[in-house]
Amino acid sequence: MSKTQSAQQSRFTAWAEHNKFCLRDAWSRQRKELGRSIITWVVIGFSLWLPTVLYALLVQLEPLLEQSPTPQLNVYLEQDLTSNEIDQITAPWRAVPELSVRIITPDEALAATERQIDLIGAMTQNPMPYTAVISGPSDQLQAIAGGLSQLDHVDGYQLDEDWIKRWNWLVGLGQRGILFISIILLLGAIATVGNTIGLTIISRKHEIEVMTLVGATRSFIRRPFLYYGVISGILGALMSLVLFLALVITLYSPWQQLLHSYQIPATDLPLISWVFAPIMGVIIGTFGALVACSRYLDKD
Amino acid sequence: MIELQHVYKRYDKNKKDVLKNVSFALERGSMTFLTGQSGAGKSTLLKLIAGLERPSKGSLNVGGLSVGELKDYELPFYRRQIGVVFQDHQLIEAFSIAENVALPLRVSGYRESDIQRRVGAALASVGLGDKVTSFPHELSGGEQQRVGIARAVVARPKVLIADEPTGNLDPELSAEIMDLLYRFSQVGVTVLIATHDIALINQLDHPILHLSNGVVT
Ligand SMILES: Nc1ncnc2c1ncn2[C@@H]1O[C@H](COP(=O)(O)OP(=O)(O)OP(=O)(O)O)[C@@H](O)[C@H]1O
Ligand SMILES: [Mg+2]
Numbered sequence: 308m309s310k311t312q313s314a315q316q317s318r319f320t321a322w323a324e325h326n327k328f329c330l331r332d333a334w335s336r337q338r339k340e341l342g343r344s345i346i347t348w349v350v351i352g353f354s355l356w357l358p359t360v361l362y363a364l365l366v367q368l369e370p371l372l373e374q375s376p377t378p379q380l381n382v383y384l385e386q387d388l389t390s391n392e393i394d395q396i397t398a399p400w401r402a403v404p405e406l407s408v409r410i411i412t413p414d415e416a417l418a419a420t421e422r423q424i425d426l427i428g429a430m431t432q433n434p435m436p437y438t439a440v441i442s443g444p445s446d447q448l449q450a451i452a453g454g455l456s457q458l459d460h461v462d463g464y465q466l467d468e469d470w471i472k473r474w475n476w477l478v479g480l481g482q483r484g485i486l487f488i489s490i491i492l493l494l495g496a497i498a499t500v501g502n503t504i505g506l507t508i509i510s511r512k513h514e515i516e517v518m519t520l521v522g523a524t525r526s527f528i529r530r531p532f533l534y535y536g537v538i539s540g541i542l543g544a545l546m547s548l549v550l551f552l553a554l555v556i557t558l559y560s561p562w563q564q565l566l567h568s569y570q571i572p573a574t575d576l577p578l579i580s581w582v583f584a585p586i587m588g589v590i591i592g593t594f595g596a597l598v599a600c601s602r603y604l605d606k607d
Numbered sequence: 608m609i610e611l612q613h614v615y616k617r618y619d620k621n622k623k624d625v626l627k628n629v630s631f632a633l634e635r636g637s638m639t640f641l642t643g644q645s646g647a648g649k650s651t652l653l654k655l656i657a658g659l660e661r662p663s664k665g666s667l668n669v670g671g672l673s674v675g676e677l678k679d680y681e682l683p684f685y686r687r688q689i690g691v692v693f694q695d696h697q698l699i700e701a702f703s704i705a706e707n708v709a710l711p712l713r714v715s716g717y718r719e720s721d722i723q724r725r726v727g728a729a730l731a732s733v734g735l736g737d738k739v740t741s742f743p744h745e746l747s748g749g750e751q752q753r754v755g756i757a758r759a760v761v762a763r764p765k766v767l768i769a770d771e772p773t774g775n776l777d778p779e780l781s782a783e784i785m786d787l788l789y790r791f792s793q794v795g796v797t798v799l800i801a802t803h804d805i806a807l808i809n810q811l812d813h814p815i816l817h818l819s820n821g822v823v824t
Binding site: 318320321322324325328513514516517518519520521522523524525527 | 657659680683684685686687691693697698699700701702710711713714715716717718719758
């Protein structure tokens with residue numbers, strides 16, 4: 308039996324032809340099943356819109372995070388040092404451009420403390436040490452703190468970065484929260500697309516059976532549903548972008564004023580704010596269709 | 608054209624064989640009837656030849672192709688070379704007559720212009736050239752069955768199998784359908800028809816294969 312027939316096109320042309328056919332079919336189906344399709348777009352659109360907005364918010368507030376004070380390392384030095392000796396000890400730290408070093412004398416330290424606790428005023432001798440306050444990147448401070456025990460004239464130290472850690476945890480929590488919400492919404496959107504396409508598959512069960520009987524391949528049968536999924540994803544992404552753009556335009560000037568009043572510099576939205584929705588939309592559509600096909604088509 | 612040697616078919620591992628040691632050969636361009644009681648295995652045998660089921664044992668050769676040994680992904684391509692007519696015609700209600708007949712060609716990736724031409728010719732050959740834009744529910748049972756035949760032959764298969772093609776039709780229409788199928792065998796198509804319409808078979812002079820409990824007698 309001959310495997311090729313003259314009226315049949317090359318595999319590639321046939322494939323291209325069918326893709327065109329499926330694209331048209333999927334498009335007309337979006338309109339024919341408008342109610343079901345709109346629900347899908349809205350679900351996809353919202354699932355893309357919320358993470359986009361939250362992320363944009365995070366980006367806008369980023370300068371605020373950078374304004375936070377840098378961590379401090381307090382190095383307590385022996386009491387009876389000359390200023391020469393202090394200079395010698397602190398010289399290596401002063402040499403690092405990212406670090407700044409400030410010396411607090413025992414008198415200054417006592418004065419600062421006395422204001423808080425009168426009790427100490429009764430003491431005859433000033434118990435306060437010289438303190439070198441080093442501020443800079445936390446990893447460098449940690450390195451210095453680690454080497455302090457080998458230095459002479461150092462009594463002890465205190466690495467004061469707890470609240471900064473806490474601040475960073477808070478920021479991390481925010482980022483993870485957004486990630487978590489995004490993933491939940493994404494899965495929900497995939498499930499919705501899968502369900503919509505699943506319903507379509509059920510309603511076209513007979514058509515699919517007949518196509519199989521006359522020799523349709525697996526990919527031939529799946530293709531229209533994949534197209535439907537991808538088109539739904541793109542339309543949903545479009546919806547998300549339009550809503551986001553509307554939000555940006557409406558809130559732009561009051562938002563700028565608000566940032567300004569807090570002395571936060573304005574930040575442009577990054578590219579990701581605009582490409583997140585289209586890319587994720589296509590991914591949602593594709594996965595939704597694949598889920599539907601594997602659930603409703605492939606079990607024989 | 609079609610050759611079966613010691614073919615067995617069993618659907619479930621623990622169940623009994625539906626076909627037992629079936630062997631026969633059909634010449635190219637022949638027309639043969641397959642008879643037997645309900646449950647004898649007629650549909651099963653046709654499904655094997657159509658590539659819709661696989662033999663459990665034995666060799667099934669169609670047009671030089673060892674059908675039982677085809678890989679899963681090769682089966683759709685094999686099915687395109689076999690025309691199948693079903694008792695319940697299996698037309699898609701939402702498709703026009705032309706679209707129904709075009710389906711095997713679309714699935715195989717024919718050019719649009721060829722599809723138009725061949726669908727027109729196939730519908731004309733079953734006498735339904737004027738029903739192109741109708742829908743299945745607008746046709747009589749006999750007409751629907753003829754659309755099913757047009758669809759089965761539109762890709763010019765070398766083998767045409769029909770499972771009870773006249774099951775729902777009155778004797779006159781049945782004879783008409785059989786005559787139609789016979790005309791395809793005359794142009795070289797190997798035709799195999801399952802039916803239990805003994806009266807009809809007896810009117811016609813074609814070889815008969817009789818299945819009884821899965822055994823050819
Ligand atoms: N898909 C299947 N799974 C399991 N058993 C099946 C399947 N199809 C058919 N059978 C069994 O195989 C046997 C033969 O069935 P088949 O449909 O081939 O008979 P038939 O000769 O076409 O009968 P009828 O004249 O009623 O159409 C029956 O016992 C049936 O129950
Ligand atoms: Mg049967």
